[in-house]
Amino acid sequence: MKYLDEYRDAGIVKEYLEKIHKLVNRPWSVMEICGGQTHSLVKNGIVDLLPEDVTMVHGPGCPVCVTSAELIDKAVQIALDEDSILCSFGDMLRVPGSSKSLQKAKAEGGDVRIVYSPLDAVNLALDQQDKNVVFFAVGFETTAPVNALSVLQAKKLGLENYLLLVSHVLVPPAMEALLEDEETRIDGFLAAGHVCTVMGTSEYIPVAEKYRIPIVVTGFEPVDLLKGLFSCIQQLEKGTYKLENQYKRVVKAQGNRKARQLIEEVFEISDRSWRGIGVLPNSGYSLREAYKQFNADARFELKSKGGSAGNKCIAGEILKGLKKPVDCPEFRGSCNPENPLGAPMVSSEGACAAYYNYRNV
Amino acid sequence: MGKKISFSCPMPEFDFDTITLAHGSGGLLTNKLLDQGVFSLFSNEYLDRQHDGAVFYNEGKLAFSTDSFVVSPIFFPGGNIGDLSMNGTMNDLAMCGAVPKFISLGLIIEEGLSVRELWKILESIKGISDAFDVQVVTGDTKVVERGKGDKIFINTSGIGVVKKQANIGIERIKEGDRILVSGNIATHGMTIMSVRKGLEFQTALESDTQYIGDTALELIDNFGSDIKFLRDPTRGGLATVLNEIAGKLELSIEIEEALLPILHESKSACELLGLDPIYVANEGLFVAVVSPEISGEALDFLKQNEKCEGAAFIGSVTSAYPKKVVVKSAIGGRRIASMLPGEQLPRIC
Helix, strand or coil: CCCCHHHCCHHHHHHHHHHHHHHCCCCEEEEEEEHHHHHHHHHCCCHHHCCCCEEEEEEEECHHHHECHHHHHHHHHHHHCCCEEEEECHHHCCCCCCCCCHHHHHHCCCCEEECCCHHHHHHHHHHCCCCEEEEEEEECCCCHHHHHHHHHHHHHCCCCCEEEEEEEECHHHHHHHHHHCCCCCCCEEEEEHHHHHHHCCHHHHHHHHHHCCCEEEECCCHHHHHHHHHHHHHHHHHCCCCEEECCCCCCCCCCCHHHHHHHHHHEEEEEEEECCCEEEEEEEEEECHHHHHHEHHHHCCCCCCCCCCCCCCCHHHHHCCCCCHHHCCCECCCEECCECCCHHHCCCCCHHHHHHHHCCC | CCCCCCCCCCCCCCCCCECCHHHHCCCHHHHHHHHHHHHHHHCCCCHHHCCCCCCCCCCCCEEEEEEEECCCCCEECCEEHHHHHHHHHHHHHHHCCEEEEEEEEEEEEECCCEHHHHHHHHHHHHHHHHHCCCEEEEEEEEEECCCCCCCEEEEEEEEEEECCCCCCCHHHCCCCCEEEEEECCCHHHHHHHHHCCCCCCCCCCCCCCCCCHHHHHHHHHHHHHHEEEEECCCCCHHHHHHHHHHHHCCCEEEEEHHHCCCCHHHHHHHHHHCCCHHHCCCCCCCEEEECHHHHHHHHHHHHCCHHHCEEEEEEEEECCCCCCEEEECCCCCEEECCCCCCCCCCCCC
16 A cells, blocks of 8 residues: 555564664663554564563553543433434443443443544434434544534534534643653653644644653654654664654644644633543643533533442553553453453553553464 | 356336335235245245245255344445345355255345345345355245334355365364465455445445355365365454464464455555454455465465455464464564454544
């Protein structure tokens, strides 16, 4: 496949692996932010090909994994409401809430539909005006523009039955929270290419400077990941801490202006609760006052029983990179993809699922 | 892929154009639908008796298999649910080393299906039945209320006569055996995805649904007991079938990603949707575990068959990782391919 095969080229991968092996003089811990990067590192077996001194720490960039149980409970409540349809991306369905997952709610008769785009949910709202159609707006900055667009589209169509249950999270505040955490040891970051495609790279410059840590914007294919890692380790060995962009074929410094305008129009920055981490200030998006009519939280009296799903789940430590999935006593025992105790085991982007599915060779 | 079988027979002049509950009630309308439609189309010495079941003689070992078909949409590029229901059960029989002979056809129709669509489906079934001399000898039709089905569900069961040379058995698989696939993987599954409501995307893909069993049986004719195991990797895809094999043995299966045959279109669609092609459903495809001594010849034999475009050697049976399927990635890393906990769910990003 054009634009993909050249980034999966075994020869170039080997070349960069050799370069990295030669470069490393000291032990380094590098965190890849995005779950898609974790998935690719593990699926392609890259983690096993790196020098022993390089530890990849798997970051919190899996939106499914960080969505709080409280929000899943709300989505379940909407799904079980007779007058409502809950639309969601597929991999949210198995995530446990405090009592059940959306998949279970669906089996109990709740109307849950898997969609590929919130615009499909808008069309459904247009077809079924006797029902509330609620889209579970999960994701980092990457999915925010299209979710914003869906609200504008619903407004244009005059739909009163289209709603968003917003669970958006933002990358830079999470990075700062991880760096402030005394337990974590992260020497460098591979920033999430897709998030930067939307947001650009400027917001990472102050983070790199404040914490004196190299940040390299990185893609998702094996060659992308190794180029990003090579640059990051090069900086670490030299003692520099710049922002670098290794994913220039996609990411522009200013990001995608139109997408950012859409976000700016519809959403405002707010506090957000992250599964396993807790509430981080200014780490999410909520609908602006002007669009509050589309807010499912306001339309429904949503209650969460609270409490965390699967008390034994160490999602927090996993998402902070303090522990590897294999360090968890429940991993492969009582926690597996069929019966996940926590979200990192559910999504294919989650570190636990990636380890479960691809690693025990 | 082999030539598509096409068969057409003028539709009888029914005095109704959609199926209603009355067609399944056993009364007059049922009789009209069956007499003028199903019975006349499939007419053969067993069915024509219109008894409660078919009675026939046979000598030798038999294979018996059943499968239900609920595909949505019922018509898709390259075929329809009727094709699937025949090819599926016939392929299952062939995977047991049996030549398919008799089929039972159970139709569960949702009220409102157009007679024209039903006829098209029946025509497809008849076409395959004629092409491979497999007779529909008994059946059943039920109609359910609107909303209680999805246009039409079909169950077929089949009986086949096991070939004398066939010696298919999972317990016969040994370290060193080779794994062959008869064609490109993931074609059917990605075709269905491309026309599924809410997900339509433009592609030149067509389902590879076909009766591939004749080729599998020819392999047995030519290589006898060196063909140790056959399986058609339908739902759950290649990885699921390989896991079923590895799971039953104290052996591992190691395959190489770079050797997996897949059409460019399917590969791109999988990338786009975040799906792993080794878990995507196949139809006109089989996996063969064969002795290493004949694997080259067996592959050459498959490659000569027009139904087996893309046939390839994909890996071997080893002892390194008991009960596991291991995939060597294109860049040289290794990963396991475990059983899926459920359907592959489309990812957020």
